[in-house]
Amino acid sequence: MNFELKPLSLVGVSSEKCDALVVLVTDAFKAGKDDLSLLIAQAIREKDLETKPGKLLALYRPVQAHAQRVVLAGAGEGHAKQVRTALTAALASLKGVSIKKVVVSFAAAAREDGVRAAVQSVADATYTYTTTKSKPEGRTVQKVLVAAANASEVRASFERAVGIVGGVELAKEWANRPANHATPSLIAKAAQELAKLPKVSCTVLGPKEVSKLGMGSFMAVAQGSEEPLRFIVLRYDGAAKSQAPTVLVGKGITFDSGGISIKPAPEMDEMKFDMSGAASVLGVFKALAHLKPGINVVGLIPSCENLLSGRAVKPGDVVTSMNGQTIEILNTDAEGRLVLCDALTYAERFKPRAVVDIATLTGACMVALGGVRSGLFASSDDLGAALFAAGEASQDLCWRLPLDDDYAEGLKTGFADVANVAGRAGGAITAAKFLQRFAGKFPWAHLDIAGTAWKSGAAKGATGRPVGLLVEYLLTQSTHS
Ligand code: BES
Ligand code: MN
Ligand code: ZN
Secondary structure (H helix, E strand, O other): OEEEEEOOOHHHHHOOOEEEEEEEEOOOOOOOOOHHHHHHHHHHHOOOOOOOOOOEEEEEOOOOOOEEEEEEEEOOOOOHHHHHHHHHHHHHHOOOOOOOEEEEEEOOOOOHHHHHHHHHHHHHHHOOOOOOOOOOOOOOOOEEEEEOOOHHHHHHHHHHHHHHHHHHHHHHHHHHOOHHHOOHHHHHHHHHHHOOOOOEEEEEEOHHHHHHHOOHHHHHHHOOOOOOOEEEEEEEEOOOOOOOOEEEEEOEEEEEOOOOOOOOOOOHHHHHHHHHHHHHHHHHHHHHHHHOOOOEEEEEEEEEEEOOOOOOOOOOEEEEOOOOOEEEEOOOOOOHHHHHHHHHHHHHHHOOOEEEEEEOOOHHHHHHHOOOOEEEEEOOHHHHHHHHHHHHHHOOOEEEOOOOHHHHHHHOOOOOOEEOOOOOOOHHHHHHHHHHOOOOOOOEEEEEOOOOOEEOHHHOEEOOOOHHHHHHHHHHHHHHO
């Protein structure tokens, strides 16, 4: 899909040939002398159109425009959320119509966040997964023209959004793939593919190297599966070597059966999405290669399956993590923290300015925050505030949860330095407290995306979150350094 931004007012837009034209009509709309804007003004006057987001008025081949179909869409004050509501409704109303070229026009001056939301909403609304269909019916939209009279003011936001969309779509693709089409080895291949992009490089470690590093915790999760584990190291070098990198760590469990502590059958298929953290890291690297900020970023992906077999790790087993801490695995379904803790130890070698892990870690986080906001935990208030702000700016929201030491009480055991689970209460927080034990040497944050990485039910599918949040955060760092 190709995005373009043009400095066009409604006069210019009306002569654009396209299959569909969506005009975002905000409160600030003032009719000019052209036919299209006079038509809009009339529709508002006669109460056939409101500027309330979600309100639509559909037209077919109106003489006022060269478009086959025109949808006038109320967009309130034109900020991100309102533009998203407007475009989601407008594009839904066009469902079933084969559209190759769509024009999205801001009838009044466009806001930066509005333009970003426009690009992301069109991408979201037209995305279709096809990889494992025998007769793929992909997205029909090939060209998206965004038109705003003040295009020059919003061009930077537009470019940023286009870069993010590329990353979001890569994340969706990998998260959506079923586990037999997204094994640890295939994820590693995808990462190596990214290394063909400018400034990106990739190294992949297998079972031998990981064993040499002493990642006993990660290996314990992988040992129940026939699929060999992979530890993926991605680098984006956009600044001098002397500049400390930000490290992103993505949970890459390609299927989480729960292991011997097996999960119930209903919805177990959704545990193919348990590598959404890893997929988001791949997506971020794609976006970085496109946007080329002057920063250094490292991506770490510990990837394996969590299965049951005669070799699988058992409840009560004690393993030794890479930093020497012993862990009693009381529940084999709390495997995410077991693969992440060794990756966090590995992150130390980069002397990072910050480490952010991204994981579909706990059902408890989904219960706490639902599908709207990801859970955010941070050992540093500055880092926590920066990630929270990036979430607001990108509309890829998160919410900070506490890390009081009292929450770690339940992780105590007489058989190892730490247990991998505490009680049911505060499950998202106790998981974060476990991780924090391995993140003492750098500012650290943890995003629990269990509720936000995918949608269940009829619209089942990956969301590509939190690529938008992460890219926004990283770009902000590049302007500060
Ligand atoms: N991948 C799951 C978390 C999850 C569950 C995400 C459902 C989204 C939907 C994770 O590995 C897990 O199984 N966590 C357990 C932890 C528990 C055993 C302490 C959970 O949340 O039940
Ligand atoms: Mn699990
Ligand atoms: Zn899991």
